[in-house]
Amino acid sequence: MNNDQLEHLLIQVNKISISELEQKAACLGVNLPIEQTSAWADYQATIPGRSAWGCVELVRDGATIALLSLFDYETHGYHYLRSAHGPVWCVERDDALEAEALEALAAYIRKTDKKVVFCRLAVASEPASVEPVLSTRPYNxxxxxxxxxxxxxxxxxxxxxxxxxxxxxxxxxxxxxxxxxxxxxxxxxxxxxxxxxxxxxxxxxxxxxxxxxxxxxxxxxxxxxxxxxxxxxxxxxxxxxxxxxxxxxxxxxxxxxxxxxxxxxxxxxxxxxxxxxxxxxxxxxxxxxxxxxxxxxxxxxxxxxxxxxxxxxxxxVAPDRDLVVKKTFYRALCAAKKLRDRS
Structure with a gap:
């Protein structure tokens, strides 16, 4: 996505702290899943290969529409992000809004962290930006x-x-x-x-x-x-x-x-x-x-x-799907998985 395309995105992605995420959720009357809380962040930080990447707020027309806490997973020589049961929607979700939000989030990650290949998160619809998960067993x-x-x-x-x-x-x-x-x-x-x-x-x-x-x-x-x-x-x-x-x-x-x-x-x-x-x-x-x-x-x-x-x-519920950040790298991972599955 080039700078001209970024300017046309109506959703803004803001980095926030985990305490700000919890405060915003409380103010909006949103009950956070355990995986989106500071308690879970403390737990995940003890697991080898995982580290807190940060939290973001998605804003449209000045209003918070979604919140998510993200963790960096390092495995097999590459990095991906995970937001279990996130984004947490603060407004009524529809497919068009979700697609726009994911596009903005992918652009933000791509610009912020060059290491990230994809972001695994809960996606109810099937926009072009996501793929079925490479691993794990998601449920809907x-x-x-x-x-x-x-x-x-x-x-x-x-x-x-x-x-x-x-x-x-x-x-x-x-x-x-x-x-x-x-x-x-x-x-x-x-x-x-x-x-x-x-x-x-x-x-x-x-x-x-x-x-x-x-x-x-x-x-x-x-x-x-x-x-x-x-x-x-x-x-x-x-x-x-x-x-x-x-x-x-x-x-x-x-x-x-x-x-x-x-x-x-x-x-x-x-x-x-x-x-x-x-x-x-x-x-x-x-x-x-x-x-x-x-x-x-x-x-x-x-x-x-x-x-x-x-x-x-x-x-x-929205199942886990992979939001592709680096398309070429992700295609290579998919090809490698197909080879493993055949063997």
Whole structure:
């Protein structure tokens, strides 16, 4: 994009601090995702290969239209930016506005940092400036549980019949004792991590090192991160790591032992979490974080479990896409990925 084209952009991109981002969001009544907060920035700064790139405000006609916090990822000899669940829109988004905003953002990044090849962020539409992500598994739907009322019956009343049946059965028959174990997990996460190891072997993934979960819990702190667990005879059989930002809770990670799955111990735990998050943590809704769809068929295996907790809870979200900054370099990365996929 040349200077003449830049002058015609109606959206201005301003660099701001993370504290300014949080203040502007608060003034505009916007509930930030946890990934767009200073607490998350502190956590990400501890992960090798990642560093805070900065925050920006997108302005049109003098009004803030979107905010985003960006992190620099260095991998395989190149750099890209990531803004998880950003931009955070402060006005009603439409495809034309989103396309214009992305064009302005790409021009700003291109001018500001010559190292950046692309920027991975949440994009609802499919403008010409973006491509499907080179890696990771993005999703465009999630399940959000409405926590209004905050009692077990309030939560159960809004579940699908299958969800109510499974949870009520667990309440009657499961010996699992559920509790907020944040303080215990801060002392040691090893017992919980053993459950994650088994979950990974069963579901075909390799979990992050135990220290990653411990760092997340410790750095985000109890205000923004809780650990819930279900135990049978004193042994952890299921657990969740839940993040909190404002009134939104998100089930970020979860694990369970295969031997107790038929007892619906995780169903019992989810209900416990919903009640506690409303009554003791001030949360209004609980995001189960991603399900399968035509966009993400590889995640369809999550739907049976997650969708039963809210009969009207399926929500469309903007999936991650790559905003291309250096076109030639990005095409080379795509070609290399195709070669790897064939081998």
């Amino acid at each position: 739907q999630t399940v959000v549980i409405d926590l209004a009322g905050g009692t077990e019956e309030d939560i159960l009343s809004r579940m699908k019949p299958r969800g109510r049946r499974d949870v009520r059965k667990a309440l009657r028959e499961s010996p699992a004792v559920c509790a907020d174990e944040t303080e215990l997990a801060l002392q040691s996460f090893e017992e919980h991590y053993d459950v994650m190891r088994e979950t990974g072997e069963r579901d075909g993934f390799v979990p992050a090192p135990c220290s990653d979960y411990e760092d997340m819990i410790r750095i985000l702190g109890p205000e923004h991160c809780r650990v819930y667990a279900g135990r049978i005879d004193g042994r952890v059989v299921t657990w969740s790591i839940v993040t909190i930002s404002g009134t939104r809770a998100v089930r970020y990670y979860g694990a369970s032992l295969s031997e107790t799955m038929r007892q619906h111990v995780t169903d019992k735990l989810v209900l416990f979490e919903c009640v506690d998050l409303f009554q003791n943590k001030g949360c209004a809704d609980y995001d189960m974080m991603g399900i399968g769809s035509d966009f993400a068929p590889e995640l369809m295996g999550l739907n049976e479990f997650k969708t039963k907790f809210a009969k009207n809870g399926v929500v469309d």
